[in-house]
Amino acid sequence: MSTRDVVIAGERLTLHPERAVFWHAQGTLLVSDVHFGKGAVFRRAGIAVPSGDTEDDLQRLDALFDELAPRRLVILGDLVHGAATERSAWVDDVRAWRQRHAAVEMVLVAGNHDRHFDVASLGISVQPDRLAAPPFVLSHHPHPHKEGYVLAGHVHPGTVVRDGWRKHRLPAFVFDRDVGMLPAFGTLTGLHEITALPGRQVFAATPAGVIPTR
Template identity: 75%
Template structure:
């Protein structure tokens, strides 16, 4: 399945195989850890990685916008990966993408990597720490907040799924009692393995679709 609905803090959220969440009640799409420009940073350091990661990630954002027609796109931190200049190819490409969606509200909750570049120069609004949109706190770091459910990124959560003798490391959505984490959206991002735990819901992102693999315990 390409989408999977979960109830979190009394709200229905649609998880998408493109590593995004659609919150229909607020006409909002959430993604995290896009890391635009990471490939360029690697190549400047002499690490051979293929180009085209920015184009791929922008195309995936366009697919989500076409599918859900949101009013708002919220990035839960680390939209960019590192320092860049006006001559960086990805900078103008992201600016052009932003201009192509003039009626879409695009907002970044600043993450630790975003300090290296002025994201406002891309035409994107920036909130420095968190955004309170009841019943959620939207943030980069997955810290609990009293009286609200946190939706965050930063960790790049993943899970190990075994298929017979084969072992697959896959991005995953993770929902605990008071904090939920999105998988990293960016193409060139790693994984931090999250173990199953009582009451924890894990939904793995596989090439064939979304697969719930964790506990189906009670959600707030």
């Protein structure tokens, strides 16, 4: 899978097809909207979805760590999907995964779903609003901020890529003048198709790599 480098606010960022961003200068891996435990929430509600989504996402994070060797992981909101107890299998899985990567600093910029669970109990620091990381402001909600260029999640942006007569709806990285949005990292997350705007850069995360679409 091929990555793609972009320069945002004067900093080199690598867009990874596994729906992550690597900030080279700070050794920081950025992901958003992981939604651990979403499958369990659906199954409790009687919605039939396959199990194993949390394990799959942890394996994808492991692969990113092996490839990029980040010193820090910042999650731009919605690390978890909903309420859980200590008996929830995914909680044990995430806690064990965190312990395996004890040397990596991990910070969650809390999103709207994170209020349902004590993420700090997983060994991950929680920033309640936004995180200043000049020249960036790391946030969950994609609203401009006077202190820097905002990198955020929340929207689950997607785009349509055409391959001849076929259309593929794919996760997307989106960069506007003051705000950039990451695609949702989690396996069971949906897509919100974004619209074309003047000056907007859109990159699709395809199985083969990251490609510009507009």
